[in-house]
Amino acid sequence: xxxxxxxxxxxxxxxxxxxxxxxxKLKDLQTGSGFTLHDAVRSGRxxxxxxxxxxxxxxETYRVFSEILDPMINEYHRFSNDRRHMSDLSxxxxxxxDPEHLYIVSTRIRAARNLDGFAFTxxxxxxxxxxxxxxxxxxxxxxxxxxxxxxIAYENLSDKEFQTLAQSLPLFRKGDRFQExxxxxxxxxxxxxxxxxxxxxLLAWVNEEDHLRIISMDQGSDISGAFTRIADLxxxxxxxxxxxxxxxxxxxxxxxxxxxTAMRAGVHIRLPGLDRQRNTLYRTAEKMNLQVRGTGGEKxxxxxxxxxxxxxxxxxxxxxxxxxxxxxxxAALIRMEQQLSGSL
Ligand code: ADP
Ligand code: ARG
Numbered sequence: 024x025x026x027x028x029x030x031x032x033x034x035x036x037x038x039x040x041x042x043x044x045x046x047x048k049l050k051d052l053q054t055g056s057g058f059t060l061h062d063a064v065r066s067g068r069x070x071x072x073x074x075x076x077x078x079x080x081x082x083e084t085y086r087v088f089s090e091i092l093d094p095m096i097n098e099y100h101r102f103s104n105d106r107r108h109m110s111d112l113s114x115x116x117x118x119x120x121d122p123e124h125l126y127i128v129s130t131r132i133r134a135a136r137n138l139d140g141f142a143f144t145x146x147x148x149x150x151x152x153x154x155x156x157x158x159x160x161x162x163x164x165x166x167x168x169x170x171x172x173x174x175i176a177y178e179n180l181s182d183k184e185f186q187t188l189a190q191s192l193p194l195f196r197k198g199d200r201f202q203e204x205x206x207x208x209x210x211x212x213x214x215x216x217x218x219x220x221x222x223x224x225l226l227a228w229v230n231e232e233d234h235l236r237i238i239s240m241d242q243g244s245d246i247s248g249a250f251t252r253i254a255d256l257x258x259x260x261x262x263x264x265x266x267x268x269x270x271x272x273x274x275x276x277x278x279x280x281x282x283x284t285a286m287r288a289g290v291h292i293r294l295p296g297l298d299r300q301r302n303t304l305y306r307t308a309e310k311m312n313l314q315v316r317g318t319g320g321e322k323x324x325x326x327x328x329x330x331x332x333x334x335x336x337x338x339x340x341x342x343x344x345x346x347x348x349x350x351x352x353x354a355a356l357i358r359m360e361q362q363l364s365g366s367l
Contacts, residue, residue: 135237
């Protein structure tokens, strides 16, 4: 039985926008540090069920391979070549979409960042990964109550210690087969770790799919609160680290689905009625620009009718628009769920 929440696979963006004849024409392209088209498409080729299928090895990938990437990016993010990305991290008060705590289990907002001048994770050396880790830990060391924060370095943990910690802490695991093919898992678990700030719900994954994944998460449905916390840490880091950025594309990251705001604002939400009518759920999500993921993260199944609903588009909308998209979408899904259960 297919329990995967993603819309049935048709064709990856890679296959759609890089047919064999164009691949032949462009196959000798590479960036200054030697990231090739073959490197970029390896994951998509080895995993024909990819939805995107391409990764960037460095910031320059987006310029050198723009003929391929622009149309993929435009389609994924509903963007166009004449537009420029804008950022807005200002506080955004929103009404609680689930004041009686009937549907939303938890809220999580993450934003990816890569350090300027370093290869991205598909192409980075171990030495550079270590440098990224050091630079981040130094920059974050005077963030608020640094004395009450901690960094869990994976390298020092036995498998058993890791498993035990992972039961209670949001640690990341070695990447899936898509990331494996892209080269992202190279040298795992070296130079990987998770930083926890004094506020338990504010953390950073170091050297997962991107150099940094800044994450704000909490039980319940306080989307504005989670946003205020992540905005605070992102702004703090922005003043201390040079991130890879482009005037048109915003923050540049390993996967083109994650550029722009690089923000995925989501909730875990229990929707038993819509679980029985998944096509309706998927159609509504698509219409409202939302992504539906599984309970255990991307490409996982649904447990206990709990869906991960988040903004799909990350480029061409600001961060505040990301959370408004989530907020509007979740409010609509809750209304649909109430109608299905007869409580409206
Ligand atoms: P990412 O968000 O970094 O792109 P995933 O979709 O794989 O990647 O999610 C990462 C992890 O975060 C997974 O373990 C997933 O179950 C967890 N997660 C996602 N959203 C929530 C949420 N709203 N509440 C709690 N955990 C969440
Ligand atoms: N490369 C995978 C695919 O094409 C994942 C794409 C989006 N997700 C991500 N984590 N970058 O299906």
